[in-house]
Amino acid sequence: MASDGTKTTEGAIGGRLGEALSERVRVAMLDAFAQGAAPEVEAAVHAANAGGQLIKPTSDARFGDYQVNAILPLAKLLKGNPRALAQRFVEVFDSRGMCLAPEIAGPGFVNLRLDPSWLAAELGRAATDARLGVAPVAQPQRVIVDFSSPNVAKRMHVGHLRSTVIGDALVRTLKFLGHAVVGDNHIGDWGTQFGILLWAWKRGHDEAALNADPIGELERLYKEGTAAMKADVEIANACRAELAKLQAGDAENKALWERFVAVSRAEAERVYARLEVTFDSWHGESFYNDRLPGLVEELRAKGVATESEGAICIFLDEPGLPTTPFIIRKSDGAFLYATTDLATVEYRRETLHAERLVYVVDVRQSDHFRQLFATCKKIGWDADFVHVGFGMMLGADGRPFKTRDGGVVRLDQLLDEAEERILPVVREKWPEATEAAQRLIASKVGAGAVKYADLAQNLATDYKFDWDKLLAADGNTGPYLQYALVRCLSIFREAENRLGLVFAPDGTALLLGTDEEKALALELARFGDTLDRMGAQLLPHILCEYLFALARLFSAFYAKCPILASNIDAATRHSRLTLTHLVWRTLETGLSCLNIPRVTRM
């Protein structure tokens, strides 16, 4: 990550300013209030601490940098005057080094102000650290992130974008935090669609079309097969027969299936390459086939699953869950994706020793995952299960994002369009570059804009895809962040060109003279806490918002605080270069966690 001889040394606070402060607050609270008090007081402090509620950044700079709100609710438990309790807290609070003397305000808030000289020294040190002072988490988890998961024989389209981009960002961020992460592409490479595909293939495929556009031909066959099957019961039976042969290991069907999977994967890989997305494994549904029969029998034997109307079902009578059963074997004996998902959990727990299982899948499948997780719990498979459900991608008109004629938007064409739309701007801003260089920048800015738009919003809701908004260089967009990073690099380039100054941070404390520098420093110090929060909540927009705020503060600093001008003294210049260096590497690290491409100029 560091290209200039920086070394890894953990900062005094492990890069978690908020966490360090919070710990001091916790100690002071127990010290001030828990002695001889009701056990609820201690429990309340622990609860607030666990929820990260002991401190929070102030809502207003006049209140300092962090505020302690937790004394007010405690006052109720202690039946005391909040301000008097705050006074007791302030007396025992250890502000040594980190903070100035705490202040009591309002009905019983305590305002904490960071000691500027401590912050300046801390950041000076962080600038020389390869991880910006952010130590890996103390307790790494084994995490599986299940994401992207396209179906074989179908082209990658915008419906796959969100899972792919969000999952990838989660994987990279959790890895940076020090967790043992496996990003798994759980491709849809098994199931009833292959019966249809095999039948349609045998009825008549076009070898020339297959060579020219493999996925196009498979999609055509699938579409025709589905239509034929719906129109004719005999054909539906024939499709089922083909599927049965495949499942029984028929050599011809198996070979065809392998061919379908191979061409589909090749197609998907081309799109992943453009998105720069990678996986640690590609364990599709077929990977778990062998486990299915035994699993169903085991669950029947355990009494977890029972037969109903010929199907093997799991009934989960719990509030919040659908009343319909979780079906793991159809009445015709075939298995379903519920079965595969259970077998997948079993494998991930037993073989991969997963502690946390993350599924990045469309929110419309939340019922399925609620049932899946409840079933696992019922079986006794203990783990931290999370469904990261995201909303649909809508057009600017608020209706599902489609092509003009109502078709699905192909992912490769979406990326083409992003590049085409941004290319004129690149040509205008950098006319002396070669066509190839301009195209490369345009592809990175275009893909980055599309990906960032997907990550920047809370994923619970549908999001509106609007070319003008996401490609804009102002506002919370990919291009804005890439531009901020480019400006950092430009400063170092010009320092070398004009002054012959090759800058490297040396660990000396910053000089935080102006409001812009102070605000920037405080934000930089919050990077580690932000990563933790994103890792805990699995919400990429938390990191996006942070990076945007940082980039904005940097832009204000850039406008107000000259660095290379001749009237700037050496010490100030060095400090501002260090700040710029920190911003550069924070943006670099943050964008790389989100996997938004970085460029050196634009």
Added chain:
RNA sequence: GCGCCUGUAGCUCAGUCGGAUAGAGCAUCGGCCUUCUAAGCCGAUGGUCGGAGGUUCGAAUCCUCUCAGGCGCGCCA
């Protein structure tokens, strides 16, 4: 019919398991390039937090009801 999710400024969205005067961006209006990329910066205007009750020192946040929109509901994934 049952269940889940969403409703915050003209538009797009934040709001960290209740906390101080609800925040950004876009758009609009007004400023800023003889120093590092103006794809930028600064300022101003703009909100009954869908509505009504309730809980309490204190509610966008918790509870109840209600309106509006989206999604899902036995052998597809």
